[in-house]
Structures are given as structure tokens and as C-alpha cells.
Amino acid sequence: EGLKTVSDMSKNEKGKIKIGASTTIGIYILxxxxxxxLQEHKGIEVSLSVANTEKIEKMILENEIDFAYIEGRCSYKEIIKEEMWEDEL
Incomplete structure (x- = not known):
């Protein structure tokens, strides 16, 4: 759903994306x-919420954010998951 939202907005070049991220990803990567x-898509507004993984998962379940980036495993089977990258450590 989140990726569809981004794709739809990219075509129209306007809208708002609400992203949630666990602390390390939200501070150092995103x-x-x-x-x-944002430099490529000037009409799109992005908000980023940074919190611990448990809080981010709850935000996704409560539709407070469009999609999320977390470290480790997701605790809820209701959430659609896709591994984006692997930590090299």
C-alpha cells in the first residue's frame, strides 16, 4: 500500500507521505x-516519525503512517513486510 501511494504521488507530483522509522534508520539512513x-519530487511533502520499533509497528497498524522502516523482525503478521537491505555487520 505504501509503495502504491508513493508511485501514485510521483506520477502527480503532489501529496503527502508519512513514514515511520526505527531510531537508527530514522536518524542515520533516511x-x-x-x-x-524531495529534490526530484518538489510537490510531495514527506513527514518522518522516529521511534522504537514497537511504536512504529503500532503506528502502521493504526494507519498513522503510510509505511515504515524498522530493524529486525516485525512482530505482527498483519503487516506486509519486505526486506530492503541486510546489515553487513
Missing amino acids: PDIIKGF
Whole structure:
């Protein structure tokens, strides 16, 4: 659903995307990615909520955010998951 939202907005170049992220991803990884995205898609507004994984999962379940990036495993089978990258450590 989140990826469809982004795809639809990219075509129209306007809208708002609400992203949630666990702490490390939200602080160290996503800001540069979001910055690059916003430079290419000027009509799209992005909000980023950073919290612990448990809080982010609850936000997704309660439709407070469109999609999320978390570290580790997701605790809820109701959430559709896709592995984005693997930590090299």
C-alpha cells in the first residue's frame, strides 16, 4: 500500500507521505534518502516519525503512517513486510 501511494504521488507530483522509522534508520539512513527524493519530487511533502520499533509497528497498524522502516523482525503478521537491505555487520 505504501509503495502504491508513493508511485501514485510521483506520477502527480503532489501529496503527502508519512513514514515511520526505527531510531537508527530514522536518524542515520533516511534523512539523505528523503532529501534526494524531495529534490526530484518538489510537490510531495514527506513527514518522518522516529521511534522504537514497537511504536512504529503500532503506528502502521493504526494507519498513522503510510509505511515504515524498522530493524529486525516485525512482530505482527498483519503487516506486509519486505526486506530492503541486510546489515553487513
